[in-house]
Amino acid sequence: MRVLFAASEAVPLAKSGGLGDVTGALPKALNERGAEVRVVLPKYADIPASFLEHFETIHTFSFHFSWRHQYCGLLRGVVGGVTFYLIDNEQYFKRDGLYGYEDDPERFVFFNFAIAECLPHMDFVPDIIHCHDWQTALLPFLLKTRYSFDPLCRSVRTVFTIHNLRYQGVFGQKLLQDLIGMDDFWYWTSGLEFYGAANCMKAGLQYADRLTTVSETYAQEIQTEYWGERLDGVIRWRASELSGILNGIDIESYDPMNDPALDTPYRGSISRKRKNKTALQRELGLPVSESIPVIGVVTRLVEQKGIDLIDRVLEPLLDEGIQLVVLGAGEYRYEEMLRGAAQWRPEQLALHLGYDEGLARRIYAGSDMFLMPSLFEPCGLSQLIALRYRTVPIVRETGGLRDTVQPYDEYTGTGNGFTFANYNAHDMLHTVRRALEYYRNEESWKTIVANGAKEDYSWSRSARSYMSLYSELLPLRKETERWPVIS
Structure with a gap:
């Protein structure tokens, strides 16, 4: 079972919040249960040089997304027992911090396209691509539309995890059309429309083969109008394919008996x-x-x-x-x-x-x-x-x-x-x-x-649930008729 995590952050390379903890720790727990999980991230300027020493460039090329022609470098390295890939483009990612720039829409649309473009060059053919939050939510959409001609992209299954429904990647309609290269007809038939704007997370919710979120209660809450952040209708539509799987923590890192930050080690005393x-x-x-x-x-x-x-x-x-x-x-x-x-x-x-x-x-x-x-x-x-x-x-x-x-x-x-x-x-x-x-x-x-x-509260319990989900997903045939194949 080969799984590629697509995320905008993961410890120990890059972190701004809980998302980075999850995408850094869960692959280790899944690998311990027999999966082969790798992670792809942007090559941020903030990634410490001590980690970059472990990486080598395995491919460089340029590709078109919309009218843009951009360089893309693909690096591979092993950190903490997990294989990471880094997407390199200094125009987009050689900056302080991870987020908060005016061109974040373009940066992360590029990241989604770059992952699809890099799949043939990874020396790793994933059975499943597991996408996390709005920054990678367009990837299931791209694999089923823009890249549907590619047998590799057409065969891979996708899982999309909602870590926080409030942050959806909502941008102007014309901006997203320009970045993806879609005309008005494609925009309206693709389902990306969102109250006159365009919504990246909505793409993940509609086009991923399976949906998860990070607790059972939250999975129920986001199906209501009050907590659904105006996406509750879409989530209810996919409710039979939505699972709530509780996050865990890295109990080796968070161990009061062996935590060097503490004054006195302890367990139950x-x-x-x-x-x-x-x-x-x-x-x-x-x-x-x-x-x-x-x-x-x-x-x-x-x-x-x-x-x-x-x-x-x-x-x-x-x-x-x-x-x-x-x-x-x-x-x-x-x-x-x-x-x-x-x-x-x-x-x-x-x-x-x-x-x-x-x-x-x-x-x-x-x-x-x-x-x-x-x-x-x-x-x-x-x-x-x-x-x-x-x-x-x-x-x-x-x-x-x-x-x-x-x-x-x-x-x-x-x-x-x-x-x-x-x-x-x-x-x-x-x-x-x-x-x-x-x-x-x-x-x-x-x-x-x-x-x-x-x-x-370790990742072991969560990993069991994800392994079960992946196992259910692998034998399924692609239901391509559910999604419009647009060329």
Whole structure:
């Protein structure tokens, strides 16, 4: 079973968020189960030179997409036991950062075309191409239309994974027509039209052979009008071919017993874990005390993550005698709110704007609780990392948070965290207060922490589900009559 992951980022080469974690770790888990999985990425300027040393150029050529004639280089290398391919074009990818440029539509349309053009030169014939998010969503469409004449492209199956439905790659109609080289008739019959614009993710949703998203609850949520981001009709149409497969984490990397970023290694010992708490307090300039509850937040400071709920009840939350540790960056209004609060209550709120991987790990290890009051959360990795570091999550019941965090039941002794259903600041505050009550009961707290340690949040479980999906897909004949073959 040969699978090519097509993605815009993957650790350890390039990462901006959770997508990079998934596309970096899942291939390893699939390879361990007998698949042969390789990954293709753009050759960004940000890829460290220490990794590029492992790559060699295996093919160079130029090709046309629309009226453009562009150079393309194909590099191959092995990093961390996984074979990666890099698509090289300095005009598009030799820049700081991964995204956020005005010509992102052209950059990633080129990337999709380049993958199709490079397939004959990879020394690797995939059975399945697994595409991730809008940056590679056009590839299933191109394989079934522009490249349908090619036997290799016609025979390969495609899987498209929605990591976050909100980010769809919506661009002007004429722009996408120009980039792909389509006339008005092709545009309207292709199904890429989206309320007068053009939608890359819609292409993946319609043309991929199978669809997945990153949790069972999110798979149900995005079929509703409220959470469907105006694509719910298309998703309901493909509902029988949509699977919700929960993400995992790399348990070798996220291992509190062997994490070099931590002050004190530990596994199940709360006393050793609390040594990391006092070390974190000293590092951030907070009063040092094992008895003070520390609540950690590692997130993007954006509306999706529920920062406005924290804003609304910050004063009564701090009045509970907690210490709040926040690491992240995002919208200016939230950064300013937290900066002001840190100046107002410096003994209780420590803020680090930006991202620091080592500090993030020390927050996971040094916090007693981890707060994720998200408006929506397709899967979420932070709560899984928190559980791995024996930190109790407090989450809103949405998407993958609902699927991975079970509320503690004092009567049965079950549950690994605390949850609230309504997107309401005072419901969140009430849930934090409930968690603090049990934190002050040593035996109850040990039970909750121990419950969190019982679950398997590694990629092994997810890999089994993907292998099953791939196995179902391979024997299927192409249903080419479902998609218009346009030349």
